[in-house]
Amino acid sequence: MTRVSVISIDLNILGCLSDKLIWTLLDDVARELRIRAFLIRAIQASDRSWIVSFVKSHWGSDIVVGKGRVLRPAELDGFAAFRGKNAVGLLTYRIEDLDCEIVTIDSTSEGEGIGTALIDVVRETAKAKGCRRLWLITTNDNLNALGFYQRRGFRLIALYSNALEASRKLKPQIPMKAANGIPIRDELELELELSE
Numbered sequence: 001m002t003r004v005s006v007i008s009i010d011l012n013i014l015g016c017l018s019d020k021l022i023w024t025l026l027d028d029v030a031r032e033l034r035i036r037a038f039l040i041r042a043i044q045a046s047d048r049s050w051i052v053s054f055v056k057s058h059w060g061s062d063i064v065v066g067k068g069r070v071l072r073p074a075e076l077d078g079f080a081a082f083r084g085k086n087a088v089g090l091l092t093y094r095i096e097d098l099d100c101e102i103v104t105i106d107s108t109s110e111g112e113g114i115g116t117a118l119i120d121v122v123r124e125t126a127k128a129k130g131c132r133r134l135w136l137i138t139t140n141d142n143l144n145a146l147g148f149y150q151r152r153g154f155r156l157i158a159l160y161s162n163a164l165e166a167s168r169k170l171k172p173q174i175p176m177k178a179a180n181g182i183p184i185r186d187e188l189e190l191e192l193e194l195s196e
């Protein structure tokens with residue numbers, strides 16, 4: 001409660017400044033106080049059109065491929081993080097047989113807690129829906145994501161060697177090499193047991 005009132009006092013004082021400047025200042029205050037300067041909510045039908053653009057810009061297409069399946073994130077449930085009116089994070093998920101799969105997770109302002117907050121909210125949602133596990137597929141090149149998930153309790157449970165060969169037949173836009181220079185070849189499955 002005290003933390004929220006610190007933010008609203010700042011908003012009132014800074015009310016005459018532009019949105020962008022206010023959020024920049026709030027980011028600094030939030031970082032200093034180690035509190036959030038963004039809001040998270042479940043996505044709604046009215047979010048679908050910006051989600052299609054968001055997914056296209058982050059995933060090179062409106063589809064994602066994993067374990068030989070084509071998935072359309074804009075048609076799934078999910079959570080979005082907002083700073084003012086701007087979406088700064090998006091997580092989409094699907095539940096099947098009491099397993100909750102994180103299909104996409106993206107943060108446009110890394111290192112501020114957005115990714116962690118999105119994981120927290122989907123974990124609590126999956127638990128509330130009685131899911132046994134939270135799982136996801138990532139690729140061998142994504143060292144940042146591999147570290148991020150494992151620091152949040154996920155464990156590596158499967159390696160699908162050379163899976164990207166089949167994935168590229170379904171989604172030719174998948175590059176051969178990541179920006180960090182690592183060839184994109186294999187899929188890795190990670191899971192977080194929810195009974196723990």
Ligand SMILES: CC(C)(COP(=O)(O)OP(=O)(O)OC[C@H]1O[C@@H](n2cnc3c(N)ncnc32)[C@H](O)[C@@H]1OP(=O)(O)O)[C@@H](O)C(=O)NCCC(=O)NCCS
Nearest residue numbers: 031105106107109110111112113114115116138145148151
């Ligand atoms: C993976 C990803 C979603 C993480 O999102 P993020 O918003 O950077 O996540 P967070 O800010 O919560 O955490 C990142 C780091 O910043 C740190 N951090 C969070 N808030 C912070 C703050 N206020 N001050 C300083 N550091 C902070 C976290 O502790 C974390 O470090 P750790 O993993 O060593 O604990 C993001 O890097 C991303 O969008 N990557 C590209 C897309 C992608 O690869 N998605 C996964 C596909 S499988």
